[in-house]
Structure formats: structure tokens, C-alpha cells
Amino acid sequence: MCLWVFILNSTSASDITNIKPEPATQYAVFPWIMGFLKPHKLKVVAAITFLFIGSFAWLSLGQGVKMMVDEGFVADNAERLNEIVLFILGITAISGTAVFCRFYLMTWLGERVIADIRLKVYNHLLNLSPAFFAEQRTGEVISRFTADSTLLQSVVGSSLSMAFRSSVTVTGALVMMAITSLKLTGLVLLAVPLVFVPVILLGKKVREYSRKSQDKVGDLGANIDETLHEIHTVQAYGHEQQDRNVFNQQVEAVMSVAQTRILYRSILISSVMFLSIAAIAVVLWVGAQDVMLQNITAGELSAFMFYAVMAAGSVATISEVFSEIQRASGAAERLIELVNTPIDIPEVKAPKSLPAAINGSLSLESLRFAYPSSNEDVIKGINLEIKAGERVALVGESGAGKSTLFELLLRFYQPKSGKVLLDGVDVAEVTLQQLREQYALVPQESVIFATNVFENVRYGRADATKEEVINACITAKAHEFIQELSDGYDTYLGERGVKLSGGQKQRIAIARAILADRPILLLDEATSALDAVSEVKVKQGLDNLMQGRTTLIIAHRLATVINADRIIVLEKGQVVAIGSHQELMQSSETYKEFASLQLLTDTSI
Numbered sequence: 001m002c003l004w005v006f007i008l009n010s011t012s013a014s015d016i017t018n019i020k021p022e023p024a025t026q027y028a029v030f031p032w033i034m035g036f037l038k039p040h041k042l043k044v045v046a047a048i049t050f051l052f053i054g055s056f057a058w059l060s061l062g063q064g065v066k067m068m069v070d071e072g073f074v075a076d077n078a079e080r081l082n083e084i085v086l087f088i089l090g091i092t093a094i095s096g097t098a099v100f101c102r103f104y105l106m107t108w109l110g111e112r113v114i115a116d117i118r119l120k121v122y123n124h125l126l127n128l129s130p131a132f133f134a135e136q137r138t139g140e141v142i143s144r145f146t147a148d149s150t151l152l153q154s155v156v157g158s159s160l161s162m163a164f165r166s167s168v169t170v171t172g173a174l175v176m177m178a179i180t181s182l183k184l185t186g187l188v189l190l191a192v193p194l195v196f197v198p199v200i201l202l203g204k205k206v207r208e209y210s211r212k213s214q215d216k217v218g219d220l221g222a223n224i225d226e227t228l229h230e231i232h233t234v235q236a237y238g239h240e241q242q243d244r245n246v247f248n249q250q251v252e253a254v255m256s257v258a259q260t261r262i263l264y265r266s267i268l269i270s271s272v273m274f275l276s277i278a279a280i281a282v283v284l285w286v287g288a289q290d291v292m293l294q295n296i297t298a299g300e301l302s303a304f305m306f307y308a309v310m311a312a313g314s315v316a317t318i319s320e321v322f323s324e325i326q327r328a329s330g331a332a333e334r335l336i337e338l339v340n341t342p343i344d345i346p347e348v349k350a351p352k353s354l355p356a357a358i359n360g361s362l363s364l365e366s367l368r369f370a371y372p373s374s375n376e377d378v379i380k381g382i383n384l385e386i387k388a389g390e391r392v393a394l395v396g397e398s399g400a401g402k403s404t405l406f407e408l409l410l411r412f413y414q415p416k417s418g419k420v421l422l423d424g425v426d427v428a429e430v431t432l433q434q435l436r437e438q439y440a441l442v443p444q445e446s447v448i449f450a451t452n453v454f455e456n457v458r459y460g461r462a463d464a465t466k467e468e469v470i471n472a473c474i475t476a477k478a479h480e481f482i483q484e485l486s487d488g489y490d491t492y493l494g495e496r497g498v499k500l501s502g503g504q505k506q507r508i509a510i511a512r513a514i515l516a517d518r519p520i521l522l523l524d525e526a527t528s529a530l531d532a533v534s535e536v537k538v539k540q541g542l543d544n545l546m547q548g549r550t551t552l553i554i555a556h557r558l559a560t561v562i563n564a565d566r567i568i569v570l571e572k573g574q575v576v577a578i579g580s581h582q583e584l585m586q587s588s589e590t591y592k593e594f595a596s597l598q599l600l601t602d603t604s605i
């Protein structure tokens with residue numbers, strides 16, 4: 001038992017490579033896993049109890065062997081032999097039952113712990129801001145969930161139990177050996193340090209390469225994820241061969257690291273086997289001489305050898321699972337890294353409450369912001385007042401910072417300085433949940449989940465009835481096309497809505513926002529994918545929706561913003577002009593240029 005505690009705790013910072021989410025100091029893998037076992041104390045105790053019962057039953061078999069040889073064979077006593085065989089069968093039945101209980105409980109615990117680890121990691125991931133996902137490749141994160149946790153599962157559920165059982169067996173066997181013959185036990189103990197030398201030396205290497213191996217598998221996952229998701233572009237550009245080459249290199253990289261790991265592991269296992277069996281042979285030779293000199297009986301030597309073989313087998317098992325546990329420690333580290341990734345938008349300790357009925361006025365005060373990955377400010381000290389119920393359009397060239405402003409309103413990122421006030425309350429002082437409940441977002445790229453139409457729209461408000469969903473779809477002018485789908489509202493829309501056109505996806509996204517019924521609307525060029533006829537229809541829906549709500553619309557096309565109360569012109573992270581379309585055509589060169597690029601003249605409106 002001490003051995004695997006040592007194994008799991010023996011991580012040092014230098015063992016860890018390729019840490020992306022959180023530069024770690026030292027991961028205490030063992031206490032981390034124990035934390036997950038804590039709620040299942042009773043089962044752990046029961047599993048350990050059965051483990052001890054099983055091990056002691058096996059150990060007492062040695063006494064059976066001794067009695068069989070001395071009192072049965074050597075004494076030529078058939079009746080006694082029968083009794084002893086019955087005794088052995090009884091012991092075997094006890095140990096079989098104990099093995100069943102231990103195996104069931106330990107495997108259950110393994111599954112439970114991994115399920116809880118997955119839940120914990122997932123819950124944490126959902127709290128991480130988009131900044132984390134901008135840096136991290138999704139496929140790599142998924143690989144941690146799947147490959148790493150599966151590896152950990154096999155160890156917690158099986159290898160750890162084997163290590164436990166073998167440690168108990170070795171200890172018990174050594175005690176029984178000492179009782180049988182101190183001299184021979186002394187000889188065996190001399191050999192033990194020899195056996196542990198490769199375990200310690202090579203185990204470290206196995207762990208190092210396991211970690212590397214899992215990292216490489218993660219890269220592989222990230223690549224598959226990207227290529228398969230973007231399969232249209234891959235095929236349209238005839239990029240298959242290049243992708244095959246890159247993938248081939250990555251697969252070979254995984255293979256090469258695995259090969260080194262296998263090599264160390266094979267050396268580890270074979271050297272332990274060799275050293276154990278060689279030691280047994282030497283001990284047997286010495287023991288046989290003792291029998292000839294009548295220092296011990298043949299039965300005692302048989303029992304001793306029984307225990308020695310049992311101990312050697314257990315040491316071999318320990319060395320084998322040792323490498324498994326080392327591998328799992330590497331995998332656990334990668335999961336701990338995810339869980340330890342700090343939440344960069346922390347919740348305030350004593351949050352303020354927003355008023356029960358939000359009016360929806362927004363104030364931006366000297367707002368300044370740079371993305372964490374670059375130092376350059378993309379929002380440069382913006383001051384802005386947006387009145388409750390106002391309809392405001394944001395225009396500006398690509399990269400001006402329009403979408404970034406939305407991100408800051410939703411508090412996906414922390415501003416460098418300045419603040420955003422919602423109905424006079426600093427949004428940094430309310431809970432993220434309460435803040436985000438005030439906004440309905442229709443992003444530029446409509447998001448469709450791999451479920452049916454009904455659930456996709458209901459994403460906006462989980463408790464909405466079917467009737468409310470249908471009404472939202474009618475307002476968003478989506479109802480007609482939904483009815484024409486094969487199963488109407490129950491039609492499965494495919495991953496990322498592959499079964500819908502761009503305009504249809506957008507109308508579903510609008511219906512979702514309508515259903516959400518939030519005080520502030522954030523529309524990111526929400527009608528860009530619509531044809532002229534659909535756009536007119538959706539605009540009616542949106543107009544209804546916007547009544548009495550503060551609305552911010554990012555628009556690349558003037559036609560979509562002409563009815564806004566005010567248009568805000570952004571340039572390189574700064575507000576350069578504010579006014580109505582007519583005013584801006586008079587006062588703002590940037591806006592005029594923007595308008596002329598849209599082939600709109602003042603008179604055409």
C-alpha cells in the first residue's frame with residue numbers, strides 16, 4: 001500500500017511537460033483522487049476488508065500445502081490428506097467470494113470516481129471564459145475527457161486494486177515466510193532491494209513518456225476535430241493529402257513516444273521478473289540443501305516456496321501496475337490542470353442585485369480593453385450612454401471592436417479599466433448569471449444544436465411551452481419553413497444545423513431570442529443571411545421584439561440600421577461619431593465613406 005502512495009505522490013514539476021492551461025507547480029495526484037473517494041468511504045472500507053479476507057485466505061493455502069506434504073504425502077496418511085483437501089477447498093471458496101466482492105466494489109469505485117472527475121472537469125470548463133477556449137484547441141480538451149479519463153478509470157478501477165492486493169499479499173507472504181524459515185527469508189529480503197531498483201529508476205521514465213504520449217494523443221484529437229468539422233473547406237480546397245500528411249506525422253509522433261514508453265515498460269517488467277525468479281531459484285537451492293541436512297521439513301520448504309512464488313508474483317504485478325499507475329498519474333495531471341485553470345471572470349463575493357424589473361439603460365465609462373493574448377487595446381476608452389428602450393446601431397469597419405463591445409457587455413472578458421453600468425449598477429458587482437439573464441444574443445453565425453427544432457428554440461427559455469415556442473417561431477417568420485420540414489418541430493437538425501440553410505438557421509436563432517424575452521437585445525448582423533423577402537419578414541418580427549427593449553445592433557449594411565434611434569460609428573476601438581443616418585451623412589466622413597461603399601446615397605433613403 002505504501003508503494004502506490006509513493007508512486008502517486010512522486011510527481012515533480014520537472015516531470016510535467018507541455019502545460020497549457022495552468023502552469024503547475026506540483027500536482028498531488030493521490031490526494032486529488034482520494035478526495036473523490038471520500039464520499040464513498042463505506043464502499044472503500046468494504047472493498048479493503050474483502051481484499052484482506054481474500055489475501056489471508058490465499059496465504060493460508062500455504063499452510064494447506066505444508067500440511068499436505070508433511071501430514072499427507074510424507075506421513076502416507078490418506079485420511080488426513082482428504083481432510084486437508086477439504087480444508088483447501090473451503091479456503092478457496094472463501095477467497096473466491098472475497099475476490100467477487102472486492103472486484104465488484106473496486107471496479108464500481110473506479111467508474112464512480114471517473115464519473116465524478118468528468119463532472120467536475122466539465123462543470124469547471126463551463127465556467128471558463130471564452131479567453132480560455134480561444135487559446136485551447138477543443139479537440140485537445142476533448143481528448144483529456146476521453147483518453148485521459150479512460151486511462152485513469154482503468155487504473156482506479158483495476159490497477160490500484162491489483163497494487164493493493166499485491167502489496168497485502170507480499171507483506172503477508174513475507175510474514176509467513178519468516179515464520180517458516182528465518183534464514184531463507186533473510187536471503188529473499190536481500191534480493192528485494194535488487195528488484196525495486198528497476199521499479200524506481202524505470203518507473204519515472206515510464207511516467208514521463210506516458211505524459212508525453214497523452215499530450216501527443218491530445219494533438220491528434222485536436223487535428224481530427226478541426227479537419228472533420230471543416231470537411232467542406234478541406235475537400236473544396238483539395239487539402240486532403242496535406243491533412244493526411246500532417247495526421248500521419250502526428251500518428252507517428254504518438255507511435256514514437258509510445259515506443260519509448262513501451263521499451264521502458266518492457267525492461268521494467270522483464271527485469272523484475274528475471275530478478276524475482278532468479279532469487280527464487282537461489283533460495284530453492286539453499287532450501288533444498290537445508291531439507292537434505294534435515295534443518296527443515298519438505299513440507300516447510302514447500303510452504304516457503306509457495307509463499308515465495310506468491311510474493312514474487314505479487315511483486316511482478318506491482319511492477320506491472322506501477323507503470324500503469326505512472327501512466328495514469330500523467331493522465332490525472334492533465335485533468336487536474338483543466339480543473340485548476342483559474343476562472344478569469346471571477347464572481348464577486350457579495351454580489352449586488354439588479355432591480356427586479358430592468359429598464360435596460362447602459363452606460364460605458366472610460367471602457368478600455370485588450371484581449372489577454374495581445375497587449376494592444378482594441379477598445380480605447382469608450383464613453384457611451386444608451387437609454388432604456390433605445391435602438392442603437394454600431395457600425396464601423398471590420399476589426400473596429402463592435403463584437404468586442406458585445407463581449408464586454410456580457411462580461412465574457414474583464415475590461416482593463418473603466419466600467420459598464422446596467423440601470424446604474426456596475427455589472428462587475430452582480431453575478432454573471434444575473435447579468436447575462438438580461439441579454440438575448442443573436443450572434444453573427446447562428447448556433448444550432450444537434451437536436452430538434454423545438455429544443456433548439458427552447459434553448460432560449462428552458463421552461464417554455466410548445467405553444468410559446470411556436471409563437472416565437474411565427475414572430476421570427478420561421479414557422480412556415482419548420483412546418484415543411486419532414487417532422488415539423490420534431491425534425492432533428494443535424495450537427496451544427498447542417499440540414500438548414502443559412503437564413504433558416506438565422507430565423508431559428510431569432511426565434512430563440514424572441515422566446516428568451518430579455519430586456520436587452522444584442523443583434524450581431526442578425527439578418528445578414530436572409531434573402532430580401534425573408535429579411536423583410538424577419539424585420540417585422542424583430543421590430544415587434546425590439547418594442548420597449550434596449551437594442552444594440554451590429555450592422556455591416558446600412559439598410560438594417562436606418563431605423564435606429566442612433567448610429568454609433570466605431571473606428572479602431574474608439575467612438576468617432578454618433579447621430580442619426582441623416583446627421584452622420586452630414587457630419588462624419590467615416591460614415592459617409594461607409595455609406596457610399598454600401599452603394600447608398602443620402603437621397604436613396
Ligand SMILES: Nc1ncnc2c1ncn2[C@@H]1O[C@H](COP(=O)(O)OP(=O)(O)OP(=O)(O)O)[C@@H](O)[C@H]1O
Nearest residue numbers: 134371373374378397398399400401402403404405
Ligand atoms: N479572441 C481574440 N483575441 C485577440 N484579439 C482578438 C480576439 N477577437 C478579436 N480580436 C481583435 O480585436 C479587434 C476587434 O475585433 P472585433 O471582432 O471586435 O471587430 P468587429 O468590429 O466586430 O469586426 P467585424 O465587423 O469584422 O466582426 C480586431 O483587431 C481583432 O483582431
